[in-house]
Amino acid sequence: KIETVRVALAERSYDIEIGSGTLAALPEFLRARTDSDHAVVITDGNVEGLYADAASDLLVGDGWEVDLFAVDPGETSKSVEVVEELWNVMLDEGADRKSIVVAIGGGVVGDLAGFAAASFARGLEFFQVPTTLLAQVDSSVGGKVGINLPGAKNMVGAFWQPRGVLCDVDAMQSLPDREYRAGLAEVVKYGVILDADFFAYLEANIEAINVRDAAILTHIVQRSCRLKADVVEQDERELTGLRASLNYGHTFGHAFEAIGEYEELLHGEAVAAGMRCAMQLAVRLGRVDEATYARQESLLSALNLLVDPLEADGQDLLRLMYRDKKTAAGKLRFILPSRIGHVELVSDVPEIDILASLEV
Ligand code: NAD
Ligand code: ZN
CATH class of the missing domain: 3.40.50.1970 (Rossmann fold)
Structure with missing residues (x-):
């Protein structure tokens, strides 16, 4: 089909x-x-x-x-x-x-x-x-x-x-296993930021996803493209900030990629680690409950995506986050979930919480 x-x-x-x-x-x-x-x-x-x-x-x-x-x-x-x-x-x-x-x-x-x-x-x-x-x-x-x-x-x-x-x-x-899983990280991201039903679909189809079943993949690619296209259609040139939600896990992720000099982690692996940090940050700030954190952890785990953030000095990572080109006017902003399928753009996060959320 x-x-x-x-x-x-x-x-x-x-x-x-x-x-x-x-x-x-x-x-x-x-x-x-x-x-x-x-x-x-x-x-x-x-x-x-x-x-x-x-x-x-x-x-x-x-x-x-x-x-x-x-x-x-x-x-x-x-x-x-x-x-x-x-x-x-x-x-x-x-x-x-x-x-x-x-x-x-x-x-x-x-x-x-x-x-x-x-x-x-x-x-x-x-x-x-x-x-x-x-x-x-x-x-x-x-x-x-x-x-x-x-x-x-x-x-x-x-x-x-x-x-x-x-x-x-x-x-x-x-596709090599790591490349395949790295792509799945972005798929999980769409579920977390935009579509609770899609997230549940992923949870219900772990086996088929892991064996790369063609019918399941067709649906996953279709749904992911539809979700990204919906965002792009409303914000084609990244002007309104709506497209920023697609950067869930990426502020942390870009820092992990950079600290590994773009050789240790694939982009998707860094994003998976970044989503864990972002969800943890959301829990710390009281924006999301522990159960939601646990759901993301178990889906990532089932997809073999519990990538540990690289061992690195927190201050070094923080510096890299500030240097990321998506940092508006020197302010760190995070896309944080409030529940599965919904995120918010949050600025003015205390550095102590950012540092604490690096340890997942
Ligand atoms: P890639 O293009 O380097 O492909 C990964 C590896 O897989 C390569 O070695 C490639 O030769 C190999 N490969 C490709 N297809 C294969 C297949 N079917 N079977 C076996 N091997 C195959 O990496 P990627 O992860 O596809 O893409 C990463 C790039 O995408 C980055 O440069 C990133 O900046 C960019 N990107 C762009 C956007 C955008 O909106 N334009 C969004 C996200 C990422
Ligand atoms: Zn990405």
Whole structure:
């Protein structure tokens, strides 16, 4: 069964299609949404042999001219140097405004290819085929694309909405265990911040989630995309603060990622640890009850996501939290749950409570 999430934006709407085996229908998916017949396919060295080669062959068989370019796997490819390489490849291959860019890969490939698409020739049509759980439930929804500067993640970028997103949940089968669980952390996040029923659905389907059941995954990706799309639709450019709720667990999480120099913990693992701290902080401040804390703990535990925050000096972590770019006017603000499915933005939290909540 194929699920569709329609993302309705002011300028243009687009569909996210989700299901098992959907990749086989990539040519039809694109044909229904563009008149182009030249696709620049951008992937990484891991995904190339797994999915991107086969997808390109399908496109060629369907009459497309295809140029495939694989970057090195990993966050370091989200750089100015690699974007420049992509621009030059696109120039050499004769890409113009009638060409499309298709990103096949995880969030790194999506962010990078999306930025290349947004900037080359003042903007090419862009499609995403996310192949990690994180990319399917998070990075491919919302239109944020971009690259890192040496000291600043996601510092250069754009809002560049795709013309369509095709999620094949079968791609989860080849995903390394840590990457899969890291994606689940963002899924749990949606339940906590926005949807108590979805949280309960996750609790009720632990076994199936852990064996990556295709039908369950189709629902999980659909629901996650719908929840994020609802937020993005109301706050496309991150102006009203509504989109900030998506940062639940991230103020702590970003500090854990940074203290591990982005090598110890995957983003989702850091977010899982950050959600534990945030929930603990909410309990300390009397904003949520212990039972809610325990529910989040047991769901994270069942999904093997009880990531311990890295052993680190509290003051060091606090300093990193202040440095995070989402810190408005030097004030720490936290997204804290008041119950499952509901969060509030809280500022003026005493440092002593923040420090205490680092120990979970
Ligand atoms: P990633 O793209 O690095 O992928 C993780 C690893 O999995 C890579 O080694 C990749 O080659 C491999 N891989 C991908 N698909 C696979 C598959 N199906 N089977 C086996 N291996 C596979 O990492 P990610 O977690 O997908 O994305 C992280 C990036 O997403 C970060 O750069 C982050 O900034 C960005 N992000 C962006 C947004 C946004 O709104 N644009 C939101 C969240 C995260
Ligand atoms: Zn995140």
